């Protein structure tokens with residue numbers, strides 16, 4: 001549907017720019033397995049994210065799954081249920097037991113005051129999420145991790161380009177995983193990366209993403225296939241040229257939403273974080289009135305051809321695949337927010353007059 005406004009719209013370079021970027025692939029016939037585009041993109045990305053090391057992967061989920069696998073962990077992992085399916089699945093698919101910590105009411109990230117009470121002798125790691133691009137309480141998480149000797153692997157899928165006191169978000173914890181899915185702030189169609197400081201991890205991640213192959217006639221590890229191909233990397237090279245402009249345009253859209261909705265009774269927005277350069281990835285609104293109006297607003301927007309998303313509802317602990325395994329009542333704030341949140345359309349080219357229209361439709365239902 002042409003006139004439909006979706007929650008997001010993928011950023012794309014000019015057609016000619018992409019064609020010029022992929023042209024040499026027709027000369028080399030080298031389509032995947034860490035070719036020239038892969039190398040060049042990895043270099044540009046390392047630069048942009050301002051990190052020591054980066055490993056490119058086929059998608060953000062495999063980036064997280066491989067990042068966790070790289071530490072060869074066993075036991076329990078503390079994480080949050082108010083996130084995309086990928087975070088919880090990546091832990092479970094590594095044979096680890098997720099232990100769910102509640103979120104805080106300010107930025108919907110892990111409530112660091114509740115982590116320590118969940119630590120047992122089986123706890124091996126924390127997997128916090130920088131949800132909506134908002135930064136977790138990195139310092140406190142670091143202190144807890146050191147005190148109990150835990151690994152910290154950040155799901156930074158939403159946090160591309162975010163900095164904290166000018167430090168790239170990918171520098172914190174033992175590793176961070178990013179998603180370059182079509183719906184994210186920065187995309188390589190599908191794609192992802194892991195960033196880290198420890199050089200040893202480079203090899204491990206390489207084996208994990210390329211069948212554990214260590215030489216022409218030797219396979220030393222049981223790795224999978226999670227390689228980024230040349231076309232993805234070419235898309236990344238192109239999109240990275242425009243990312244700063246894209247983020248500035250998003251900032252304008254967010255500013256307009258805040259002007260319109262900032263003082264509306266019954267609507268709660270996330271406050272800007274001190275020292276953080278945002279990427280304006282998402283615009284979550286929480287309907288905080290006595291009566292929960294979330295679904296009512298959702299339906300009204302849909303009637304008007306505007307498709308927001310209930311990111312993130314339901315909680316991952318309430319998924320059918322985890323039935324009888326977890327108890328979402330143990331994370332009451334996550335439950336409350338998941339029931340009342342709506343993520344509004346937000347992308348670089350969303351017109352300000354459309355933002356105004358979306359906001360007035362919301363207000364008719366309050």
Ligand SMILES: *Cc1c(COP(=O)(O)O)cnc(C)c1O
Nearest residue numbers: 059060061084086157179180181
């Ligand atoms: C998108 C996303 C992922 C997974 O990324 P893909 O590139 O889609 O595989 C992981 N975690 C979170 C929080 C996400 O939003």
